[in-house]
Amino acid sequence: MRCANPGTDVSKDRIVQIAVLKVFPDDSEVIKKRLINPTIPIPVEASNVHGIHDEDVVNEPTFQKIAQGLLDFIGDSDLAGYNSNKFDLPLLMTEFSRCEIDFNLEGRHTIDVQSIFFKMEPRTLKAAYKFYCGKDLVGAHDAENDICATYEVLKAQIERYENVAYEEQDGKIIYPVKNDLEILSKFTPSNLLDPTNKIIYDEQQREIFNFGKHQGKSLVEVFREDPSYYDWMMKKDFSIFTKKVIKRVWESIHPLSDLDY
Template sequence: MVFDCETTGLAPSQGDEIVSIGAVRIHRGQVMHGETFELLANPGRPIPALATSIHGISDEDIADAPPVEEVVRRFHAYAGDAVLVGFNIAFDMRFLRLKQRRCDVRFDNPTLDALLLSILLHDHTGEHTMESVAERLGVGVGGRHTALGDSLTTAEIFTRLIELLPGESISTLSEAISAQERMVEFRRQQRAF
């Protein structure tokens, strides 16, 4: 299942909150456009103008939305034990994991990152933004910087990346997870020099 969060900012440990979660299921390599999740969340604080300028969600939009904790619990129920996929998923997972205790849920699902898989498969290119990866793979980008729009775009990117993984001798979930972990470690070592 592919998901994305829109937030009040980039620093959840400094009080930034989720304002929207969107998700779509993938079944047997097909994006299930009829099986989506999309909820606005009231972060309990004003949404900064900069954040609104990116995702378009204003204080008025979330005034009657359920609190973040309820939205996180509902998303957790929707996700179940599915593999969670995202584009730069560490960002979104950080927001969710910081809410686990308060929401009495646990996000211990396996995760795959479409960004890391793109880097693994196309490291020769310097561009790994969602737009550049989508263009390289022939995926249209719609609803950019909306949780559901980015989920749908990432799902289409992910299904195309999965088709390319056997060329890298990656054919199982555990092999894909190991490959992305190696990419993280390789990038960490590169930054050290």
């Protein structure tokens, strides 16, 4: 099973495309795939990923129209997908819930292929050292051993990938791994705005919330519409980095405020 959706919040998003591959006990397969009208605009950022635009789904049925047929096709099958436990299944269950259909997982086995991949092919320094350098990391978690191994891995990555193409989400082909600090830094960006990632930049370089009920909204928008949220955050146990950012933004729109922290 695989779903494509307009955004990143499975509690609010809608399915724009679904594909279900049904495998029977005799190993025969039946696949069903279709576009779905989400009834809300599809963000450009999402379209750049899955290639589906508003005009592609304007004449397609809504999920409510296909819900019962999809439920009948799935039947009592077990369910598998890639990152499905965190994405596809919650999204699918939410869509069924909007149609007042109780899509119950009780009695079903659920298999997340990504989880198997991540557990069996760990992305630890020890695993990276073995993969890139062909050696076992002796004395892992000793600071000196770890940093020396990290440097060896970096050199091996540059050697391996220096002329290897990388396709970005918008389809652009780049060669991002070079023996160049600026190029490598651009390919592995850090959120220097707020290291705890509570506040991040969006594509327009606006400060936006990356958590909670205002996730995805700009700080300026929230602090204008809900000034109490600033007071709440400043009184809570957020990092000094987060508070420094929100205070700067708050003071830019409320320079004469009595809320001084």
